[in-house]
Amino acid sequence: MGDPGSYYSRQLKLPGWGPEGQAQLARSKVLVVGVGGLGCPALEALARAGVGTLVFCDSDKVEASNLARQTLFSAYDTGKLKVEAAAAALARSNPHVTLEPRAVRVDESNVRALVEAADLVVDGSDSFTTKFLIHDACRSAGKPLVAASAHQWDAQVRAFDFAGGPGCWRCLYSEVPEDGCVGTCADEGVAGALTAMVGSFQALTALRMLLKLETETLAEWVIDAADWTPRVLRWKPDPACDCSRGPGDWSWLRRKSVNKDLWWKDIGKEERQVVIDVREPFEIQPGEWEFFEKSGSQVEHFPFTRWAFTQPEWDTGRTYLIVCAHGIRSANALKTVPQGVRALSLAGGVAGLELR
Numbered sequence: 001m002g003d004p005g006s007y008y009s010r011q012l013k014l015p016g017w018g019p020e021g022q023a024q025l026a027r028s029k030v031l032v033v034g035v036g037g038l039g040c041p042a043l044e045a046l047a048r049a050g051v052g053t054l055v056f057c058d059s060d061k062v063e064a065s066n067l068a069r070q071t072l073f074s075a076y077d078t079g080k081l082k083v084e085a086a087a088a089a090l091a092r093s094n095p096h097v098t099l100e101p102r103a104v105r106v107d108e109s110n111v112r113a114l115v116e117a118a119d120l121v122v123d124g125s126d127s128f129t130t131k132f133l134i135h136d137a138c139r140s141a142g143k144p145l146v147a148a149s150a151h152q153w154d155a156q157v158r159a160f161d162f163a164g165g166p167g168c169w170r171c172l173y174s175e176v177p178e179d180g181c182v183g184t185c186a187d188e189g190v191a192g193a194l195t196a197m198v199g200s201f202q203a204l205t206a207l208r209m210l211l212k213l214e215t216e217t218l219a220e221w222v223i224d225a226a227d228w229t230p231r232v233l234r235w236k237p238d239p240a241c242d243c244s245r246g247p248g249d250w251s252w253l254r255r256k257s258v259n260k261d262l263w264w265k266d267i268g269k270e271e272r273q274v275v276i277d278v279r280e281p282f283e284i285q286p287g288e289w290e291f292f293e294k295s296g297s298q299v300e301h302f303p304f305t306r307w308a309f310t311q312p313e314w315d316t317g318r319t320y321l322i323v324c325a326h327g328i329r330s331a332n333a334l335k336t337v338p339q340g341v342r343a344l345s346l347a348g349g350v351a352g353l354e355l356r
């Protein structure tokens with residue numbers, strides 16, 4: 001594997017980086033949303049720079065149409081989960097970092113846990129809905145965000161330091177534009193050389209923010225490949241915007257939070273802090289609760305026959321996974337979980353798990 005010191009020798013000489021900066025990066029955890037045209041080059045640069053832990057989310061599989069720009073994949077990867085193919089490529093690039101591939105789509109049910117667990121977020125997602133969700137979650141969590149969009153020959157990169165005072169994307173756009181209003185890359189195309197540059201620039205900005213080096217925020221770098229003059233759009237915080245209240249308010253997420261059924265492989269540890277088993281005592285087999293406990297969840301037992309009378313003391317700061325034999329009672333129990341509680345139902349139930 002070689003010595004990490006020699007691996008990083010060139011960047012250690014950079015002003016503002018050095019061994020302390022390298023140690024700071026090694027302690028950092030970055031969440032990358034979307035392993036596509038932007039996420040691939042961003043992940044590659046962050047891994048090679050030595051960011052200690054990289055969490056990356058994408059539920060898609062590699063398709064032939066991805067290969068012209070998604071630089072972590074080769075033609076041999078088509079049909080594989082993007083996060084698995086990316087993890088294999090990144091592990092070859094730098095064996096000294098920890099990789100946490102997650103085959104999930106980031107949505108209302110998991111965004112808070114994912115963002116809160118990270119030191120910085122890089123958004124390479126491809127829809128306005130997801131971009132605003134991630135932006136709003138970073139703002140509530142007070143976590144720095146580097147976001148970007150690319151479309152045909154144009155791209156924009158934005159950076160926000162939500163721990164550093166007011167100002168956000170919603171100061172400019174109070175409403176989420178409709179998905180598809182500017183056309184998607186699938187419909188209208190995008191240049192791979194452009195996404196490679198933009199994803200790398202996101203990584204560069206993320207590294208500077210982690211290293212606490214001067215970085216422009218509340219600004220959008222606007223690139224038009226037809227014109228060699230990049231433009232920068234700067235704006236001031238809007239005192240009427242929600243961001244003026246600072247981080248900590250998650251009420252917007254509780255209002256839109258959707259609880260749903262998911263398969264075990266799609267459920268992250270942070271989404272199942274507590275497993276609620278709603279089966280009757282006679283259905284529970286030895287080893288089943290140990291499976292959940294060994295996977296990092298606490299187990300509580302509330303049989304479905306008494307569910308109408310006895311439920312857990314729900315805590316909106318925790319995440320719950322309700323389980324039964326086949327996922328039918330748990331789905332019904334989920335419907336009665338109070339608004340604001342983050343809970344999932346295990347699709348397929350305990351019968352669908354490979355317990356050993």
Ligand SMILES: [Zn+2]
Nearest residue numbers: 168171241243
């Ligand atoms: Zn704002």
